[in-house]
Amino acid sequence: MNMQKFKVEIDILLTVALLLLMPYELVGETAHEWIGVGMFAVLIIHHILNRKWTGHIGKGKYTPVRIMQTILVCFLVISILGSMLSGIILSRHVFDFINIRGISALAGRVHMTCAYWGFVLMSLHLGIHWRMIMSAAGKQSSKSDKGQTRHIRTWILRILSTAVALYGLYAFVKRNIASYLFLQVHFVFFDYSEPVIFYILDYAAAMGMMIFLGYYLNKGLQSIYRKVHTE
Secondary structure (H helix, E strand, O other), X not given: OOHHHHHHHHHHHHHHHHHHHOOHHHHOHHHHHHHHHHHHHHHHHHHHHOXXXXXXXXXXXXXXXXXXXXXXXXXXXXXXXXXXXXXXHHOOOOOOOXXXXXXXXXXXXXXXXXXXXXXXXXXXXXXXXXXXXXXXXXXXXXXXXXXXXXXXXXXXXXXXXXXXXXXXXXXXXHOOHHHXXXXXXXXXXXXXXXXXXXXXXXXXXXXXXXXXXXXXXXXXXXXXXHHHOOO
8 A cells, every 4th residue: 555645545534524524504413523523533543644753753853844833733633632522522413422511602612613723723734744745646647747847737736726825815704714713703604595515615715725824834934944054
């Protein structure tokens, strides 16, 4: 088995699951809970596949990029655990046998906040590792690209990614994602007359915008670090 390819497939599964989790009222509570359980299982596989990174946390030199990556992962883990634990408390289907009373309102606020921060942090995490993901996914096609063809493809991808990022910023504002991140409202608004695919596409664009930011933030920090250490 090509392990690098398998890692990319796991990342794709996580991305799809995350997007399907966001419109929970539109996909239904039962589906939302099972998708959440499935995503948590895939996250465990992701962690096992990347256990070498975890094992080296206390080793080696910490560059600005590595510091950023480590802090991001730590907050991401907190968000995921917060979402999972609060989700179990709120569960009416998969974990309905767990009957914890008196903290449903608190669990609801924790679940919403952790879910949206998890969405943002996971998207940034994908952006930071985007070059590696794309390298693994397009390894075969890149071998056949030569000179001008590769140059043209690169510019097409840059234009498309910029367009997605710009629309993603619009979708981020349109869907009031910032208000959910900072708990300015205690519930998510859903337009039940809207096809769920439009909702998912907007969140996919918002994710694309944050992947774009993560990619260029990582690239910028690496460039600054190299420049400082070569002068």
